[in-house]
Amino acid sequence: MSHTIDYQSIIDFYYKEDTPLRHILLTHSRQVANKALHIAKSHPEMGFDTNFLEAAAMLHDIGIIHCDAVGIHCHGTEHYIRHGIMGAKMVRELMTSASFQAPEIQEDLERIARVCQRHTGAGITRSEIATQRLPLPLDNGTDEPYMPETKEEELICYADKFFSKTRLTEEKTFEQACRSLAKFGQEGVARFQKWHCIFDC
Secondary structure, X not given: OXXXXXXXXXXXXXXXXXXXXXXXXXXXXXXXXXXXXXXXXXXXXXXXXXXXXXXXXXXXXXXXXXXXXXXXXXXXXXXXXXXXXXXXXXXXXXXXXXHXXXXXXXXXXXXXXXHHHHOOEOEOOHHHHHHHOOOOOOOOOOOOOOOOOOHHHHHHHHHHOOOOOOOOXXXXXXXXXXXXXXXXXXXXXXXXXXXXXXXOO
8 A cells, every 4th residue: 555645746846837737737637536536436346555546646647748739738849649758757756856765655656657657548559659650768678668557557547538638627438538549549449448347337
């Protein structure tokens, strides 16, 4: 079980100004966190770490600040698909701070960094990176560095697909989420449908 991570102080550290981008990040992240927590509470038999689940859901998109996505007020230089690895880098940078030196906090931050890195799409495989020529590095030594592995990683990835950062007042239906994923291939749709059967059926 994780210790409580002060995710709001981390958001405040990287998003200091009250900007439209901060509003989008906070609104979207809270939507994802609430849905993930609701599903977790509906499945006590799965033993989700809800403290970690909330913190990781609130921080999963922290890397968007570095990306070029004018439609959601992101004015960075990175391709949007790299927001996960940028977020993971930001979270790992915190691990050098004196405020986060406790071993249990270091462990939780590494777990959050992995959520950041693995939540894009319904996970992204090496095969998909190669066939779609996606700008993601594959030299970090793991078999599938962008695929969710733990149940918390899978649940946050699943919950994320129901919410868009461009339509903050709406929750997608399962069918709408599938159609959004289908634009990037059927592999992701199949993974999403599998998670639906686990979490929501």
